[in-house]
Amino acid sequence: MPVQPAFRSPAAIALNRFGLGARARDLPPADPSRWLVDQFDRFEVRPAGFAALDDAGKAVQRYQAGQQAIRRAARQDVGVDRKPDLKAGRQDFRQDMQALYRAGVQARTDSALATEAPFVERMVHFWSNHFCISADNPQTTAYAAAFERDAIRPHVLGRFADMALAAERHPAMLIYLNQIQSIGPESAAAARNPDRKRGLNENLAREIMELHTLGVRSGYTQGDVTEFARALTGWTVDGLGAGRDADGDANQFAFKPARHEPGTRTILGKAYPQDGEAQARAALTDFARTPATATHVATKLARHFAGDAPPPAMIARLAASFTRSKGDLPTLYRTLIASPEAWVARPTKFKTPWEWTISSLRGLGRRQAGQMQMAALQIQLGQRVWKPGTPAGWDDVAASWAGSDALLRRVEIAQRLAAPLGDTIDARTLAPRIMPASLGAATAEQIARAESPTSALALVLVSPDFLRR
Numbered sequence: 001m002p003v004q005p006a007f008r009s010p011a012a013i014a015l016n017r018f019g020l021g022a023r024a025r026d027l028p029p030a031d032p033s034r035w036l037v038d039q040f041d042r043f044e045v046r047p048a049g050f051a052a053l054d055d056a057g058k059a060v061q062r063y064q065a066g067q068q069a070i071r072r073a074a075r076q077d078v079g080v081d082r083k084p085d086l087k088a089g090r091q092d093f094r095q096d097m098q099a100l101y102r103a104g105v106q107a108r109t110d111s112a113l114a115t116e117a118p119f120v121e122r123m124v125h126f127w128s129n130h131f132c133i134s135a136d137n138p139q140t141t142a143y144a145a146a147f148e149r150d151a152i153r154p155h156v157l158g159r160f161a162d163m164a165l166a167a168e169r170h171p172a173m174l175i176y177l178n179q180i181q182s183i184g185p186e187s188a189a190a191a192r193n194p195d196r197k198r199g200l201n202e203n204l205a206r207e208i209m210e211l212h213t214l215g216v217r218s219g220y221t222q223g224d225v226t227e228f229a230r231a232l233t234g235w236t237v238d239g240l241g242a243g244r245d246a247d248g249d250a251n252q253f254a255f256k257p258a259r260h261e262p263g264t265r266t267i268l269g270k271a272y273p274q275d276g277e278a279q280a281r282a283a284l285t286d287f288a289r290t291p292a293t294a295t296h297v298a299t300k301l302a303r304h305f306a307g308d309a310p311p312p313a314m315i316a317r318l319a320a321s322f323t324r325s326k327g328d329l330p331t332l333y334r335t336l337i338a339s340p341e342a343w344v345a346r347p348t349k350f351k352t353p354w355e356w357t358i359s360s361l362r363g364l365g366r367r368q369a370g371q372m373q374m375a376a377l378q379i380q381l382g383q384r385v386w387k388p389g390t391p392a393g394w395d396d397v398a399a400s401w402a403g404s405d406a407l408l409r410r411v412e413i414a415q416r417l418a419a420p421l422g423d424t425i426d427a428r429t430l431a432p433r434i435m436p437a438s439l440g441a442a443t444a445e446q447i448a449r450a451e452s453p454t455s456a457l458a459l460v461l462v463s464p465d466f467l468r469r
Helices: 010-018 032-041 056-076 083-114 118-130 138-155 160-168 171-176 188-192 203-212 222-232 277-288 291-306 312-324 329-337 353-363 374-381 404-418 427-434 441-448 453-462
Strands: 235-237 253-255 265-267 270-272
Touching: 010 032, 010 118, 032 118, 032 329, 056 083, 056 138, 083 118, 083 138, 083 353, 083 374, 118 138, 118 291, 118 329, 138 160, 138 171, 160 171, 160 203, 160 277, 160 329, 171 235, 203 222, 203 277, 222 265, 222 277, 265 277, 270 277, 291 312, 291 329, 312 329, 353 374, 353 404, 353 427, 353 453, 374 404, 404 453, 427 441, 427 453, 441 453
Parallel strands: none
Antiparallel strands: 235 253, 265 270
16 A cells, blocks of 8 residues: 655645745744745845856857858859758757757746745746747757746736736747748738748637637637637747848837738737737737636646646636736735645645655755756756646646656665765654654654665655655
């Protein structure tokens, strides 16, 4: 019969279910709910690691300029094969972007380990997975960390509609979902080049409606997706895409009027007569405020904090809070914190690889990733940072993460994390501090009977009590 994890105290729930994991030197909060709300004033929007990242837009523009120069030289030098130069340039760019990606993962890790606002930091990770980009190609990889830094972090304590607008207009999203290739069939740009096979791309429109706002089975049709895609034409990245301006800033959103589909768009029964960029913005703003979006967001939040089968009463309460506050996220978080379903004593969630890694490092006293290569570690654990391979993001249910092979990988990594510390940290003292009033008797006995200090420490990290939150 499998060992069941112990019940959770309110302090342990605040630290581990709402937060990112307790630290041994942290005192359990006397008022867990107040401790969570007080973090709103302690959150650091732009930590040093994120601020120090190289400029993704400039790196992408340098690569494109180099590739164009090689192609121009090939046209001028008839008979000269420039393919090796193009291939080498692409390989160098991939390597540079992977280095930028790894630096971004390190910055994200350092922020999670050092933060004094772990609940708000968890919400950054939640929203980054909600407005998901996947680093599946070099250009999206280049922007992955900047997306979380610039589109999510500044708005995590703001309004949902503002975060949605920032996410959809960010270069990472526009590139990932091929929006920079979309051109209105009746636009001026299409008329100038009637023989070119560039046309409407519906990817961004579909994912905004299906994943980011309204949710599936909320009543929209394929016709609504197509109309919204037409409204979005012209949304692109400054200095990138068709008709790019070499002097543009590829870190910024741009609107290209010549590529925009003219005319009024009718979406979900409402006419949008606005001109240019304002048309899609108006539709997106409306989506962000609908009851369908409120329910979609509430369902995901309830699942994240109250279990894989989210309680209907909690979903309804969160959706009502979202609607009343017009998507004010601090108000929504307060409703979440006040929901009794999120404070049930039994563990409600199985930690994802990212959650488990961060909570392990916090529990062991790490405040920086240091020489630990977090990107590689997450690959080993099966959850690549910013790379779920789908716009839907990483799953938030235990069935995706609790397989036997995945657990064996955690055991192996727990031993690696414990090895340098086994003689300096007493696991018998550490365990009750990072799981206050929540350490099961069976787990405590296993730790006490471990054959070595290192084994005892590793047992803490892979115990049923620690694997769940």
